[in-house]
Amino acid sequence: MAIIPIYIAPIALISPLGNDLEDHKIALAKNLSGIATQPKVGFGDENWPQAKINTLPEKNRFDHLLNIGLDKIAEKFESSLLEHESTLVIISSTKGNLDLLPLNPFDGIFEMVKTKWNLKHQPILISNACISGVVAIQKAADYLRFQKFHQVIVLGIDVLSDFVTYGFQSLFALSDEPCKPYDHNRKGINLGEAFGAVLLTKDANQSNIVFHQAITSNDANHISGPSRTGEGLYRSIRKLFEVTGVKASDIAFISAHGTATLYNDDMESQAFHRSELTNTPTFSLKGYFGHTLGAAGVIETIASLFCLQDGIAYKSLGFEEEGTTCAMHICRENTKTTSKFALKTASGFGGGNAALLMEIKS
Amino acid sequence: MHIPFCYINPYTIKSSSGYTFQLQEEESDFKTHYKALEIEYPKFYKMDRLSKMAFIALNHLTQEIEFDQFEDDEIHMIFGNTSASTFVDQLFSESYSLQKSPSPSLFVYTLPNILTGELAIFKKWYGENCFYVCESFDPILFADQIAFAFQKGAKGVLCGWVESIGNKHEALMFFVKNPVSELEIIELYNNLEK
Structure with missing residues (x-):
């Protein structure tokens, strides 16, 4: 079976680092962080560092951000394209609008999207913990390959x-300092918030970056702790290489998950070691955006697209001293890359792991 | 086409193998359902309702399906509901707003895809899985995702529609070894005699 090429392009990105793609490209290249100490946000009024979008109101932040994000998408596309028979919308969110509790936090999302646009197809909503964003991109490619769609947002x-x-x-997973993924002294995560959107399309005029494939694998080990051996992530990467024919030595960089918890980062180091990616330049974007849960896979894929365009791998913010179970090549500075393939990975609660491969065409 | 299934609500378990189990009174923790399985799996007691129902349904499906014939990554899982984890979300929210002590054991279940994780752990399945939140039962989504899974090399697909809202808990689980049409899924869903 001939594989139809699928192209991927960034559409929108909103985070503490800015409101559009260009803002982010500049901020990331300058290694600016969106994380700042937020006073008294903890359960016992602790101050926690978070990547907070200060312009959002305190109530219904989700609806406000979604609204602004949908308008950003509308700036890029005619409504005739968005509302076309050949267009599908897939949404990735782990928690939705929690201000709606005790009502369903996902209740308003379909309504909001369908109020903006008269979509021909029911939007699809994926809630798969921290790998949701990568899974959503994977599913988008499936719809393009196996069905009549031409573009998926x-x-x-x-x-x-x-x-x-x-x-x-309550899980003792938060760090009271800006997070330090893969560092010897890492203490845990910083939470963040963001909106990101990408286009997957069969139209080669939309992008010079090809989406090859994404693979997921469960750890089959623990619902909230990562595998000790990196089994699920390793299997995802191994299978990704199998189906695409790409080798570890072809990979320019890994945009990894890197939450800066002790166990997650150790698990990743093992999976990359087993995948012969020990010497591949690797970075986590959590030091820039914090952990944005359902947005993470999408916004970190966008940042990986920037890296491919600029031929660099970003500095892994917060990293100083090696401290993972297996050795890794963590980027201490923005690093020039020599190949055209990007590997994006994600792991999360429920034992989920995902690996995604993209390539820039010259 | 015969589609092996198991249906569960607080009073009943029913499966395509002919098994039925009835309770006189509603049981929200599914303990009697679990005991009827005669399986030792103490992790069951820690699970949330979504995971409990999925666990019980899967164990009834093993009456009809030899899951061991598949490699550990050949079975894909496709699950969905309308309410995600709202029921546990509310319990966790009360743990900090009312009991003044955020409960980590509740927090980990405030993600609907934890149930696919529970099944993967129980069966040692490393395959692909995904959880969808839908406005209502969506046979088109299931038919599409099943077709994609087989295109990508799955040998079997375990599907579930698992809901826990207020006092309404129910689960439909079914297993297919070939693609099925949207109409076949609608027929299965409509003929459950809930």
Whole structure:
């Protein structure tokens, strides 16, 4: 079976680092962080560093951010394209609008999207913990390859909330300092909020970056702890290389998950070691955006697209001293890359792991 | 086409193998359902309702399906509902707003895809899985995702529609070894005699 080429392009990105793609490209290249100490946001009024979008109101942040994000998408596309028979919308969110509790936090999302646009197809909503964004991109490609769609818009969104902050605090997973992925002294995560959108299309005029494939694999190990051996992530990468024919030595960089928890980062180091990616330049974007849950896979894929365009791998913010189970090549500075393939990975609660491969065409 | 299934609500378990189990009174923790399985799996007691129902349904499907004939990554899972994890979300929210002590054991279940993780752990399945939140039961989504899974090399697809809202808990789980049409899924769903 001939594989139809699928192209991927960034559409929109909203985070503490800016409101559009260009803002982010500049901020990321300058290694600016969106993380700042937020006073008294903890359950016991602790100050936690978070990547907070200060322009959002305190109530219904989710709806506000989604609204602004949908308008950004509308700036890029005619409504005739968005509302076309050949267009599908896939949404990635782990928690939706928690201000709606005790009502369903996902209740308003379909309504909001369908109020903006008269879509021909029901939007699809994926809630698969921290790998949601990468899975949403994978599903978008499936719809293009196996069905009659011509373009799929994937959007990822999650916002800060007491609910999620208290939850990670109760798991002792938060860091009281800006997070330090893969560092010897890493203490845990910083939460963040963001909206990101990408286009997957069969139209080669839309982008010079090809989406090859994404593979997911479960750890089959623990619902909230990563595998000790990196099994699921390793299997995702191995299968990704198998089906695409790409080798570890072809990879320019890994935009990894890197939450800066002790166990996650160790797990990734093992999976990359087993995949012969020990010497591949690797970075986490959590030091820039914090952990944005359902948005993470989408916004980190956008940042990886910037890297491919600029021929660099970003500095992994927060990293100083090696401290993972297996050795890794963590980028201490923005690093020039020599090949055209980008590997994006994600791992999350529920044992999910995902690996995604993209290539820039010259 | 015969589609092996299991249907569960607080009073009933029913499966395509002919098994039925009835309770006189509603049971929201599914303990009696679990005991009827005669399986030792203490993790069951820690699970949220979505995971409990999925666990019980899967174990009934094993009456009809030899899951061991598949490699550990050949079964894909496609699950969905309308309410995500709202029920546990509310319990976790109360743990900090009312009981003044955020509960980590509740927090980890505030993600609907935890249930696919639970099934993967129980069966040692490393295959692909995804959880969808839908406005209502969506046979088109299931038919499409099943077709994609087989295109990508799955040998079997375990599907579930698992809901827990207020006092309404129900689960439909079914297993297919070939693509099925949207109409076949609608027929299965409509003929459940809930």
